[in-house]
Amino acid sequence: MGVINFEDLFEAKLAKNDMIEPKDWMPENYRKHLIRQISQHAHSEIVGMLPEGNWITRAPSLRAKLVLLAKVQDEGGHGLYLYTAAESLGISRDEMLEALLTGKAKYSSIFNYPTLTWADVGAVGWLVDGAAIMNQVMLQRTSYGPYARAMVRICKEESFHQRQGYELMTHLAFGTPAQKEMAQDALNRWWYPTLMMFGPPDSESPNSENAIKWRIKRETNDQLRQRFVNQTMPQIEYLGLTVPDKNLKWNEAKKGYDFSEPDWVEFKNVIKGNGICNKERLLSRNKSHKEGEWVRAAAMAYAKKQNENYEAA
Amino acid sequence: MTSQEALFNYSLRLGDTSIILAQRLCEWTGHGPFLEEDLALTNIALDIFGRGKALLEYAAKVEGKGRTEDDLAFFRTDREFFNTLITELPNGDYAKTIIRQAMIDCFDLAFYTALANSKDETLAGIAAKSIKEITYHKRHSFSWVNRFGNGTEESFNRLQQGLDEIWAFTGELFEMNETDEILIKEGIAVDLNLLKADWEKEINQLLTKANLVIPETLFMQKGSRKGLHTEHLSYILAEMQSLPRMHPNAKW
Ligand SMILES: [Fe+2]
Ligand SMILES: [Fe+2]
Numbered sequence: 001m002g003v004i005n006f007e008d009l010f011e012a013k014l015a016k017n018d019m020i021e022p023k024d025w026m027p028e029n030y031r032k033h034l035i036r037q038i039s040q041h042a043h044s045e046i047v048g049m050l051p052e053g054n055w056i057t058r059a060p061s062l063r064a065k066l067v068l069l070a071k072v073q074d075e076g077g078h079g080l081y082l083y084t085a086a087e088s089l090g091i092s093r094d095e096m097l098e099a100l101l102t103g104k105a106k107y108s109s110i111f112n113y114p115t116l117t118w119a120d121v122g123a124v125g126w127l128v129d130g131a132a133i134m135n136q137v138m139l140q141r142t143s144y145g146p147y148a149r150a151m152v153r154i155c156k157e158e159s160f161h162q163r164q165g166y167e168l169m170t171h172l173a174f175g176t177p178a179q180k181e182m183a184q185d186a187l188n189r190w191w192y193p194t195l196m197m198f199g200p201p202d203s204e205s206p207n208s209e210n211a212i213k214w215r216i217k218r219e220t221n222d223q224l225r226q227r228f229v230n231q232t233m234p235q236i237e238y239l240g241l242t243v244p245d246k247n248l249k250w251n252e253a254k255k256g257y258d259f260s261e262p263d264w265v266e267f268k269n270v271i272k273g274n275g276i277c278n279k280e281r282l283l284s285r286n287k288s289h290k291e292g293e294w295v296r297a298a299a300m301a302y303a304k305k306q307n308e309n310y311e312a313a
Numbered sequence: 314m315t316s317q318e319a320l321f322n323y324s325l326r327l328g329d330t331s332i333i334l335a336q337r338l339c340e341w342t343g344h345g346p347f348l349e350e351d352l353a354l355t356n357i358a359l360d361i362f363g364r365g366k367a368l369l370e371y372a373a374k375v376e377g378k379g380r381t382e383d384d385l386a387f388f389r390t391d392r393e394f395f396n397t398l399i400t401e402l403p404n405g406d407y408a409k410t411i412i413r414q415a416m417i418d419c420f421d422l423a424f425y426t427a428l429a430n431s432k433d434e435t436l437a438g439i440a441a442k443s444i445k446e447i448t449y450h451k452r453h454s455f456s457w458v459n460r461f462g463n464g465t466e467e468s469f470n471r472l473q474q475g476l477d478e479i480w481a482f483t484g485e486l487f488e489m490n491e492t493d494e495i496l497i498k499e500g501i502a503v504d505l506n507l508l509k510a511d512w513e514k515e516i517n518q519l520l521t522k523a524n525l526v527i528p529e530t531l532f533m534q535k536g537s538r539k540g541l542h543t544e545h546l547s548y549i550l551a552e553m554q555s556l557p558r559m560h561p562n563a564k565w
C-alpha cells in the first residue's frame with residue numbers, strides 16, 4: 001500500500017458529495033475560506049438582531065411583540081450555531097468577536113440600513129430574510145458538515161421569519177390608509193438594499209471555481225437576484241404595493257422580470273462604512289460587550305473557585 | 314365590588330405585572346453581557362410576555378365589555394395600571410436586573426404553584442403552565458446571584474448595590490386589598506400572607522450564600538394596588554403604547 005495522499009482523499013470526498021468533517025484533513029485555503037464565510041455569517045446574525053430589536057419595546061400588539069422577540073432570539077441562536085461551526089475549524093469565539101468589534105470583520109451590509117417605522121420590521125422579515133434564504137438554501141448541502149447542519153436548522157427558521165414578515169405586511173397593506181402608506185414606504189426603502197444582498201453583478205464578480213467545487217455556491221449573484229425578483233413580484237402584487245422601479249416589467253421571452261440595477265455606488269459606500277447605521281451598530285456591539293465584561297469576569301472567577309474547591313475536596 | 318369586578322382587577326394586576334416586567338427584560342435583547350445570556354434572558358422575557366398576554370386576555374373576557382388584551386395593554390392610562398412597582402424599575406446593570414428577577418422568581422414560583430389550585434379554571438390553567446417556566450427562571454436568577462456574590466469584588470459590589478436599590482419594593486409583592494379578600498373567600502385568589510415566611514426564608518438563604526447584607530431600612534414602598542406608581546411607568550407606557558395610539562383604528 002502506498003502513502004495516503006490527503007489531498008486526493010479530500011478531492012474524492014468532494015466528488016462523491018460527501019461531507020468534510022472537523023477531524024478530516026482539508027487544504028488551508030478551504031479552511032480559511034470557510035472561517036471567513038461562517039464567521040461573517042455569524043456576525044450578520046448578531047448585528048442583525050439590532051435593527052429589528054429596535055422595535056421590540058414598541059411592537060403594536062402583544063402577539064406582534066411575541067413574534068418579534070422570538071425572531072430576534074432565533075437570529076441570536078443562528079449566530080451561536082455558526083460561531084460553534086466556525087470554532088470547529090480552529091478559531092476561537094474571542095478571536096471572531098475581536099474581529100467584529102474592531103471593525104476588521106465584515107457583516108451583511110443590509111443591517112447598516114435603519115428600521116424607521118414598524119413596517120420595516122415586516123419588510124426586513126419578508127425581503128431580507130427572504131433574500132438570505134435564497135442565498136443560503138444551497139448551503140444546507142455545502143461540503144463542510146458542521147456548516148451544512150447548522151444551515152438546515154437556520155434555513156427552516158428563516159423561512160418562518162419570512163412568512164411572519166409577509167404576514168405583518170399583509171396586515172398593513174390591507175389595513176388603514178396610513179398603514180398601507182407605511183408598508184409602501186418600507187418597500188420603497190428596502191427594495192434596492194435587498195437586491196444588493198446578492199452581491200455585485202456577475203460582470204464584476206468572477207465566479208470562483210473553488211466556491212462551486214466546495215459546494216459553497218451553485219448559482220451566480222445575478223441568477224439569484226433574478227430568481228428573487230421573480231418570486232417576490234407576485235407577493236408584492238397581492239399586497240397591492242409597487243416597487244420603486246419604473247423599468248420593472250415582465251419579459252415573456254425570458255419568463256422573468258426585467259428590472260433596474262441597484263445603485264452600486266451606494267452599495268460600495270455602505271460597505272466602506274458610510275451607511276447611516278454603520279457606526280451605531282458597531283458602537284452598540286462594543287458597548288454591550290464592554291458592559292458585559294465584569295459579568296463574564298465574575299462567571300469565570302466563580303467557576304475557577306468552584307474548580308479549586310472541587311480539587312481540594 | 315362584585316366578585317366579577319374583583320376577578321377582573323386580579324387578572325389585570327397579574328397581567329400588568331407580567332407585561333411590564335417582560336417589557337423591561339426585553340430591553341436587554343441584543344444587548345446582553347454575552348450571547349448565551351442574551352438568549353436566556355430573552356427566553357425568560359418571552360415566557361413572561363406569554364403569561365401576561367393570557368392573563369390580560371382573561372381579564373378582558375371577565376370584564377365583558379368587548380375590550381381585547383391589546384386594548385387593555387395599549388389603551389389604558391398610567392393610573393389604570395396595577396403592576397407591582399418592582400417590575401417597572403429601570404434595569405440598571407446586569408446585577409440589578411438579576412437580583413430583582415431573583416426576588417420576583419422566588420415569589421412567582423410559590424404564587425403560581427398555589428394559584429394552580431385556584432377554583433377559577435382559567436387562572437389555574439395559566440398558573441399550571443407557568444410553574445415549569447418559573448422553575449427555570451428561578452434557577453437562572455438564583456445561580457447568577459450566587460455567581461455574582463461569590464465572583465469578583467466588582468460583581469459583589471454591584472449586586473449589593475442592586476439589592477439596596479430594589480429591596481424597599483419587595484414588600485409590595487405581598488400586599489392585599491379588597492380584591493384579594495373577596496377572591497380568597499371564593500377559593501380563587503392566593504392568600505399572600507401564607508407565602509411570606511417561606512419567601513423570606515429562601516431569600517435570606519440566597520442572600521447569605523451570596524454574602525449580601527439586607528438593607529437596614531424596613532420601610533417598604535407601595536402604591537401599585539391603587540394604580541400609584543413610580544415616575545418610571547409613564548415612560549414605559551409612552552414607548553410601549555405609542556404606535557397603537559398613533560393609529561387607534563388600526564389592526565396589527
Ligand atoms: Fe442568516
Ligand atoms: Fe438568522
Ligand SMILES: [Fe+2]
Pocket residue numbers: 075129157158161
Ligand atoms: Fe431570520
